[in-house]
Amino acid sequence: MAQHTFQAPTGTRDFYPLDAAQRRFLTESWRAASIRHGFEEVDGPTFEHLDLYTVKSGEGIVSELFSFTRAGGERTYALRPEFTPTLARLFAAKANSLPRPTKWFCTPTFFRAERPQRGRLREFLQWNLDIIGDASPAADAELIATCVTMLASLGFTPKDLRVKINHRAALAEWFNRRGIAEAEHAKILTLLDQKGKMPPGDFAHKLAQFGFTPEMAEVFQRGIIRVEIPAGAGGVTVMGEQVTREQVGGAGHADPVDLTFFAEAVRPLAIELAAAGVIDWIDFDLSIVRGLAYYTGMVFEVHEASGAERAVAGGGRYDNLIELFGGPPTPAVGMGMGDVVLALVMKDKGLMPDEGGLLERAGMRPDVFVISNGTPGAEQQLRPLVAALRRAGMHARHTYKTTRNVGKLLKEAADQRAHVAIIIEDEATCSLKVLATGAQQKVSLAEAVGAAKIARVTTAPGVC
RNA sequence: GUGGCCGUAGCUCAGCUGGUAGAGCACGAGGUUGUGAUCCUUGGGGUCGCGGGUUCAAAUCCCGUCGGUCACCCCA
Structure with missing residues (x-):
């Protein structure tokens, strides 16, 4: 009888001692930063009822999940593809007895049934960080500052990585002022999200359908906008790139570009980020919209500075989500950071410790x-x-x-x-x-x- | 789910237009003067991803399949 050899399933990894040391180094770095910033560790089951995931994301999500039924059983389960539904469930169940804000983190494994490619696997680790019950820009800033501090602890600098921040509510308000119907907003966000995958001409053409001029398309292409911060709030007075009417259309243009409103909307957050000492890492960037529906305010992604690689981390404010999962109306802001892209970018920048360093840091x-x-x-x-x-x-x-x-x-x-x-x-x-x-x-x-x-x-x- | 490229020893690879497999490194054992070196001797390890086809003969050519990788879709 021939011996059968077994291979690891597609998109999974084997962790030999050095790999395990690297994994432990990353998770310990996540833990240490979380704990320093006053977050408490939580966790939940590795699999949940499938319904928990379709509530938020619809049936379409099922094809991206590993789902299964117990032999002879009726209920359908799914390996967790993310932590937010579990987090919302945990919080909703004890909402009345939990402090405001509640600050939780975890560093578990997740599973997604997608075809693996660079920076994406079917089983991976993700650091999750959430602040529940605080609607202030200070909470947004605290979350981002925790993320940045963690990255800095690995040796990254603001030259290596940029935190790109946008604001869904401010965008929506801005669209409204331009007379764009609510129903069109999601389409515009989708278009912004896909901007990088089409020629600039196509992008401008599609934006024109929503009443935007080519000059506005240019503004979205540039992305980064100027936000003024009062002196004394961290000592920074101006950040971002000045986008003037002259640069993108001329003062006499019929539809002058005026981002004053948007800049005003994100200034409180900018002030908090300056106070937290991380303003050097920040770009306010209109082109960051982050996938789908549930973000209600600030959204952000951490990118390698040159734009290489996928986002290292991403997150935002989701003030309706706890309610959606059966809890009391509660504002919340959260983020996730996967181990796969993080390790890639660390290696790109020469920041991954060598064998001895990994064993040292992993305590081996x-x-x-x-x-x-x-x-x-x-x-x-x-x-x-x-x-x-x-x-x-x-x-x-x-x-x-x-x-x-x-x-x-x-x-x-x-x-x-x-x-x-x-x-x-x-x-x-x-x-x-x-x-x-x-x-x-x-x-x-x-x-x-x-x-x-x-x-x-x-x-x-x-x-x- | 769709497509491009790639699969030979643990790693990096060689093996030409077909003639049943190699190197370096690594690893094991031993030696040399009891201090991380150098050196010497020696050993194990591969049905060439898998399966079929063509052929007297396939690692090599053809088909399929599995796996890897990159991109698309999607990205919570």
Whole structure:
């Protein structure tokens, strides 16, 4: 009978030790930033009733889900494709006893039945961050600031990544003032979303159907708009690119471009972002609209500065969503960041730690590697010393090879990224070597555990 | 779901217009002077993604299929 070989399902990943270390590094970075900003960790089931997802997104979503029924069962379930419905369910169930705002985060796995491509897989991790019960621009800014702080902790700068912010409510109000019917708004948003996938001429032509001039199309193409911030709110007075009537149509044009209203609408948010110290990362950009329906206010995406790669993160305000899932009317703002694009962009920018760095940051490096020099007395002490180190809370390893060549075993200790090597000389003494520096000292075997602890603490590179 | 490109050792690949598989690195074992090096010896590992077809003969040519990748659709 021929052996059958099994492959991992399409769009999934196997996590060998180094991959697992990278995953843990990312999730720990997410966790640390969340906790520093006062968010609490939550989670829910990996699968939910299918209905939970069709409520918000309609039946069309089903083809994008992994759904199933239990053999012999009636109900249909789906592996979770996102966290927001679960979050809304959790909040709605205890809404009366939860504080306002409630600040929650999680870093779980999600599943989408799409064909994988660059930056998109069928199973992935996503950091979710939500502030529920606070309608203020300060909450929007806090969410974005948490996201930015996390990215900065990985080594990104405002030159690497840009946070592009738009405002659905302000756009809608602006459209209304231009006399565009409510029913047309979604079509315009869709058109804006697809702008990058068509020639500029086509885009202008399609926009014209909604009464926009080619000059307005030019404004949307430029995207970034100018927003003035009062001095004293973070010391920044002006941000963004000046778009003047002269640049896009001339002062005498019949339909002059006036974005004053829009700039006024987002200024409170800009002031909060300046106060949070992240204004350097921000562009107010009319071309960011984010997919579908439920956003009601601020929307944002984090992009690699040159526009390469997919969005690293995205989110926005959804003030109707908790209600939609059966809770009391509650304003909320949230975001998600997937691990796949994040890792790609980190590698693009040279910010992904190397093997040693990943093991370090994931907490996987051995504290001590114990070597016997091969004499009978030393050999006898090897296992007791390893055991004693482990009892003392240290990550201790030893070789499984038969050779007792000290040079080879030191190489093995270094290959395994151990911090300290202990070479047992005989039944009573050993040498303790700090591998990073080569410094070596003789100690009695009885003192070895204590000496290793001290060496480990005083030589540990800081984990930031 | 649709299309382009790609599948040879753990990795990077060689193998020409057909003549039943190789290199480097890596890995295992051992040696050399007991300190992360160099060096030497040696070992394991592939029904060439899978299945069919053409042929005396297929890693090589043809078809299908599976997988990967990139793009479209979609992107919560």
